[in-house]
Amino acid sequence: xxxxxxxxxxxxxxxxxxxxxxxxxxxxxxxxxxxxxxxxxxxxxxxxxxxxxxxxxxxxxxxxxxxxxxxxxxxxxxxxxxxxxxxxxxxxxxxxxxxxxxxxxxxxxxxxxxxxxxxxxxxxxxxxxxxxxxxxxxxxxxxxxxxxxxxxxxxxxxxxxxxxxxxxxxxxxxxxxxxxxxxxxxxxxxxxxxxxxxxxxxxxxxxxxxxxxxxxxxxxxxxxxxxxxxxxxxxxxxxxxxxxxxxxxxxxxxxxxxxxxxxxxxxxxxxxxxxxxxxxxxxxxxxxxxxxxxxxxxxxxxxxxxxxxxxxxxxxxxxxxxxxxxxxxxxxxxxxxxxxxxxxxxxxxxxxxxxxxxxxxxxxxxxxxxxxxxxxxxxxxxxxxxxxxxxxxxxxxxxxxxxxxxxxxxxxxxxxxxxxxxxxxxxxxxxxxxxxxxxxxxxxxxxxxxxxxxxxxxxxxxxxxxxxxxxxxxxxxxxxxxxxxxxxxxxxxxxxxxxxxxxxxxxxxxxxxxxxxxxxxxxxxxxxxxxxxxxxxxxxxxxxxxxxxxxxxxxxxxx
Amino acid sequence: xxxxxxxxxxxxxxxxxxxxxxxxxxxxxxxxxxxxxxxxxxxxxxxxxxxxxxxxxxxxxxxxxxxxxxxxxxxxxxxxxxxxxxxxxxxxxxxxxxxxxxxxxxxxxxxxxxxxxxxxxxxxxxxxxxxxxx
Numbered sequence: 238x239x240x241x242x243x244x245x246x247x248x249x250x251x252x253x254x255x256x257x258x259x260x261x262x263x264x265x266x267x268x269x270x271x272x273x274x275x276x277x278x279x280x281x282x283x284x285x286x287x288x289x290x291x292x293x294x295x296x297x298x299x300x301x302x303x304x305x306x307x308x309x310x311x312x313x314x315x316x317x318x319x320x321x322x323x324x325x326x327x328x329x330x331x332x333x334x335x336x337x338x339x340x341x342x343x344x345x346x347x348x349x350x351x352x353x354x355x356x357x358x359x360x361x362x363x364x365x366x367x368x369x370x371x372x373x374x375x376x377x378x379x380x381x382x383x384x385x386x387x388x389x390x391x392x393x394x395x396x397x398x399x400x401x402x403x404x405x406x407x408x409x410x411x412x413x414x415x416x417x418x419x420x421x422x423x424x425x426x427x428x429x430x431x432x433x434x435x436x437x438x439x440x441x442x443x444x445x446x447x448x449x450x451x452x453x454x455x456x457x458x459x460x461x462x463x464x465x466x467x468x469x470x471x472x473x474x475x476x477x478x479x480x481x482x483x484x485x486x487x488x489x490x491x492x493x494x495x496x497x498x499x500x501x502x503x504x505x506x507x508x509x510x511x512x513x514x515x516x517x518x519x520x521x522x523x524x525x526x527x528x529x530x531x532x533x534x535x536x537x538x539x540x541x542x543x544x545x546x547x548x549x550x551x552x553x554x555x556x557x558x559x560x561x562x563x564x565x566x567x568x569x570x571x572x573x574x575x576x577x578x579x580x581x582x583x584x585x586x587x588x589x590x591x592x593x594x595x596x597x598x599x600x601x602x603x604x605x606x607x608x609x610x611x612x613x614x615x616x617x618x619x620x621x622x623x624x625x626x627x628x629x630x631x632x633x634x635x636x637x638x639x640x641x642x643x644x645x646x647x648x649x650x651x652x653x654x655x656x657x658x659x660x661x662x663x664x665x666x667x668x669x670x671x672x673x674x675x676x677x678x679x680x681x682x683x684x685x686x687x688x689x690x691x692x693x694x695x696x697x698x699x700x701x702x703x704x705x706x707x708x709x710x711x712x713x714x715x716x717x718x719x720x721x722x723x724x725x726x727x728x729x730x731x732x733x734x735x736x737x738x739x740x741x742x743x744x745x746x747x748x749x750x751x752x753x754x755x756x757x758x759x760x761x762x763x764x765x766x767x768x769x770x771x772x773x774x775x776x777x778x779x780x781x782x783x784x785x786x787x788x789x790x791x792x793x794x795x796x
Numbered sequence: 797x798x799x800x801x802x803x804x805x806x807x808x809x810x811x812x813x814x815x816x817x818x819x820x821x822x823x824x825x826x827x828x829x830x831x832x833x834x835x836x837x838x839x840x841x842x843x844x845x846x847x848x849x850x851x852x853x854x855x856x857x858x859x860x861x862x863x864x865x866x867x868x869x870x871x872x873x874x875x876x877x878x879x880x881x882x883x884x885x886x887x888x889x890x891x892x893x894x895x896x897x898x899x900x901x902x903x904x905x906x907x908x909x910x911x912x913x914x915x916x917x918x919x920x921x922x923x924x925x926x927x928x929x930x
Contacts, residue, residue, distance in 0.1 A: 255904070355811035355862055367840060370867025371811050444813030444837045485816050573817075576911040609911065610891060685819050692820045696914045705912050707819075718893065731850070771826065791814075796822035796838025 238294060239286045245283055248285045258282065274531035275489035275573075277702065278653070279692070284645035297543070297646035301638045306544040307539055307651070309597040310562040311734050314638030319629045321600040323400060323566065324622055327352030327377035328612045329725045331387035334377040338392065338616060344622055349392065349430075350400040352376035353410075358445045359620065360406040360780025363729045372726035373614070376402075380733045380777075382770045385413040395423045400475070400566070400600075405447030407434035408456055410777040412766035415468065418655060420771075429470035430564075431522055434460055435477045437498040437671055441680045443480035444792055446678045447780055450672045452787035454505050454763065461502070462510045463763035465517045472522040474502060475566065480536020481680075483572045484524035488537045489654060492663030494671075494680050496544055499523065500662070501671040503553055503606040514553045518560035526594040528570040529585055535641060536650035538596025540566070544662075566600035567593035574609040579716055582606040587624050594628055595641055601625055607716050614719045631748060733775070740773035749782055756786040800928040803831045803853040807844045809872060812862035813837050817889060821857065824915045830922070841871035849881050854924050858888040866896055870903035877904065885926055889913070 239247075272280050272341035281288075285572045292298065299305060311317060324341055325336045326349075338349055353376040356368035362424050372378050379385055392399075394417070403410045411432045418428045436453035439445050447453070457474060464473035478486075478495035486494065499521060506512055525541065527534045545563035549555040569589035574582040583606050590603050605619040606615030613621070629635055641647040668674045675681070694700040701707050748769035755762045769779055806822050808815055815837050822834040832845055832850050835844070848856050856876070865888060873886045888900065889909040897908055907927065909918055 350865075355864070359811045361811070367811060369810075370864035371862060374863035375812075431870070439813075444815055446813075483816070485820070564845075610893065687821070688816050689820050689823045692824075692915060696916060718894075720817075723866075760849075792813075792836035792838060794834045796819040796834055 239290055244286060244290060251285060251287070251769075254283070258435075259270075260336075261382060273490070274533040275528055276489065276533060277694075278487070278533065280650075284449060284649050286645065288645050288649040289652070292652070297652075298642060298648070301333070304558070304561060306562060307542040307543045308642055310542070310564065310599075315629070315635040318339070319635065320594065320598050321348040321398070321566075322346050322625050323348040323350045323438055323600045323602055323609045324618060325350040325352050325402065325568070326601045326618070327354075327372040328719070329377065329721050330729060331377055331379065331384040333373075335390050335392075337387055337615075341618070342397075344619060344621060345626060347470060347516035348398050348400065348600065351388075351402060353401075354378045355405055355445075357406070357410075357776055358403065360447050360783075361407075362775050362777040363726060363733055367525070370726075372729050373476070373721045378725070378728070378729045379410065379413070379776050381736050381773050382413045382730065383418060383736045383773065384413060385417055385770075394418050394421060395427045400433075401430065402433045403444050403532075404433055404436055404439050404443070405783075406776050406780050407432045407452070407673070408460060408762055408766045409770060409776050411460060411473075412646060412763065412770045413470075414452075416695070416767050416771045423435055425468045426470070428468065431472040431475050431669065432460065433475045433477060433524070435474055435498065437501060437675065438477045438480055438676045440790075441485070441498075442484035442684065443495060446790050448783050448787040449790045450675055452783070453790075454672065455509065455759075456783070457502060458509050459761045461506050461517050461761055462512065462761055465512060466518060472520050472564075475522045475524045476502065476515070477524040479524050479526045479568050481684065482528060482570065484684050485572075485691060486684045487687050488528065488530070488533050489657040490661070490680070490683055492537050492541055493658040493665075494543070495523065495525070496541065496548065496658065497662045497665045497671050499545070500548060504670070505563050508728040510650075514549070514555045518549060518555060518761055519552075519557065519562070523563055523565035525565055525567050525593075525598075526570050527567050527589040527596070529573040529589060529591045530590060531791040532647060532650055533654075534589070534592040535596045536647060536654045538565070538567070538593065538598065539639075539647075539651045542656065543598070544658060545652075564599050566602070568602040569593070569600040569604045571604055574604060574606075574714045575702060575704045576609050577604050578710065578712075579714055581704060582609065583620060583624070586621060587628070590624055591632075591634065594634060594669055595639075597639060607718070610716070610718065612719045612721065614717045615620055616717060678795050680794070685796055690701075736773055743780070744772045745769075745774050748774050751780060752782045753786060756782065762786060798846055800924060800930075801829060801831045801854065802926050802928050803851065804833070804848075804855045804857055804908045804922070805840050805844070805848050805851060805853040806813070806832060806834045806857045806859070807847070808814045808835075808859050809841055809844055809868040810862060810864045811838055812860050812864065814857070814861040816862070818859040821859070821918065824919060824924075828919045828922075841868060841875055844872050845875040845879060845881070848876065848884055849879060852929075853884060854929055855887065855922065858886065860888070860890045862898055863891070865890055865892055865900070869900050869905055873904035883929065889918075
């Protein structure tokens with residue numbers, strides 16, 4: 238990167254500066270001895286040319302839209318198009334969520350994102366004994382396609398992309414979207430969106446569980462294959478680090494485990510479906526967390542793009558540059574927010590959003606100030622959305638592409654993130670891949686260690702959270718509180734029973750039998766799922782078939 | 797049996813998968829010298845009560861961040877009473893709004909720990925309030 242002459246000059250000047258630092262510190266000690274990121278990565282007082290002297294401009298940095306995509310996938314950056322303003326929303330009944338969606342679209346949101354309630358997420362109907370007390374609490378309750386029609390009422394499916402955070406029952410919910418589009422006369426080739434559909438991170442972190450890891454990956458490969466052939470604008474998987482980070486992982490762990498998960502899916506689709514990597518890899522998408530440590534997050538996101546490009550080209554022999562692009566959504570960190578002094582959360586979220594944008598995200602959810610306490614109120618959601626709009630339209634950070642490139646510190650930290658991530662990736666390779674590593678409990682225990690250490694650092698005051706361990710107040714801040722009434726559950730069960738009464742129960746049985754046969758034969762389940770949801774099979778009925786054929790996975794409760 | 801350790805069942809009732817708090821607490825309790833049984837996510841109240849009695853614990857700690865605590869916490873306390881095991885103390889933690897607290901205390905919960913509670917404060921509460929049963 239630099240001439241010998243410059244490095245020599247820098248070295249001389251650095252020595253002089255270091256001497257001055259020593260003298261100054263002798264008189265006025267630093268405020269603390271060790272300066273670290275939120276992930277406990279030690280940061281130096283200063284970075285200079287020597288910290289990035291081994292970088293190769295062409296190989297390691299390059300230009301936007303060019304390998305290794307450190308500087309972004311888009312040749313025009315955010316000038317051609319901002320990231321998608323995509324607020325995650327879902328609560329109560331389908332009707333209530335539909336109203337929230339229209340409210341967000343009218344407020345300038347540009348993409349939809351669905352939060353489902355826990356019974357839907359876990360593949361149980363609202364009247365299951367396991368679902369008691371949960372209906373509509375953390376998202377919208379969807380039992381059958383009847384609810385789905387209500388959810389998408391007035392939403393132009395051909396013109397807007399919809400993201401659905403759904404994992405074990407992803408086949409069933411995506412089938413509802415496909416079926417609803419067909420019924421509205423919109424061909425599958427015209428609809429666009431994302432299903433999260435990333436089960437590996439469920440075992441590692443989020444814990445919405447259904448079947449064991451191996452058949453879970455098989456179902457995912459089914460969706461990838463179906464999307465590749467029939468729904469080409471759909472991202473059939475959103476390989477997610479968000480939940481891994483929320484569970485307590487460090488930035489490096491989030492980066493490494495997420496990318497290694499991605500590699501596991503690539504390898505499975507190639508092996509199981511016989512597809513060439515470039516047939517499906519362009520539709521793989523990612524989802525990261527943006528935590529409070531500003532530069533660490535920017536470095537993580539930049540490193541993610543470079544690692545993925547290298548992995549696709551060198552590890553999997555991909556020759557299509559669209560496969561090399563890591564396209565990702567980002568959400569600000571829920572776990573960085575505090576219930577105490579909740580208005581401070583606006584500042585945290587704004588900082589995290591800025592990091593995500595400087596890291597080159599293509600889609601963003603900003604948390605609402607009240608999300609640590611409850612589902613966000615309309616007003617709180619609007620502030621969160623306005624945070625993105627202010628960054629996009631007022632701050633000027635979008636004027637130029639990847640403005641932090643070439644910073645000694647940012648490039649050095651980006652390199653460090655990448656090196657440490659590869660160390661983890663190779664370690665997991667040595668274990669036989671991510672499924673094997675999960676079976677050993679490796680990523681789970683790494684995260685537990687990090688979470689425990691961090692909590693101890695908070696409790697001891699070594700790491701600061703304002704309102705938790707510094708600048709505490711006794712003042713009780715009243716914020717408007719969105720609560721889901723318990724009557725939602727009763728009404729949802731009534732709707733479900735009404736659907737059960739009116740549907741053709743023989744057709745339901747036949748459809749479920751067809752899915753069962755497909756599972757047993759190892760066929761792709763998607764076409765059968767679409768038929769099943771059209772016949773009003775419920776989410777649980779479909780998932781019960783999976784549980785019956787593949788077995789049920791229970792959380793082993795590692796800590 | 798004077799030096800019997802305090803035995804704690806940590807459980808996550810319902811479908812909520814946010815287990816960071818429960819797992820951090822499991823380690824904390826182990827390090828504090830308690831015996832800990834952590835049964836993982838997605839336990840029904842029936843399973844939790846069964847495990848508490850089977851394992852002869854002194855305390856059940858429930859963690860829930862999904863909002864379903866209003867149904868699930870009282871269900872555990874009530875079923876313990878029905879089984880004649882109301883000498884097992886039940887405490888809870890998670891995102892529990894102020895207005896939900898009194899009904900939970902009324903249902904038999906002895907303590908509720910919410911965001912910002914330090915690990916040490918929880919351990920101290922246990923040492924002060926839980927005695928190993930003979």
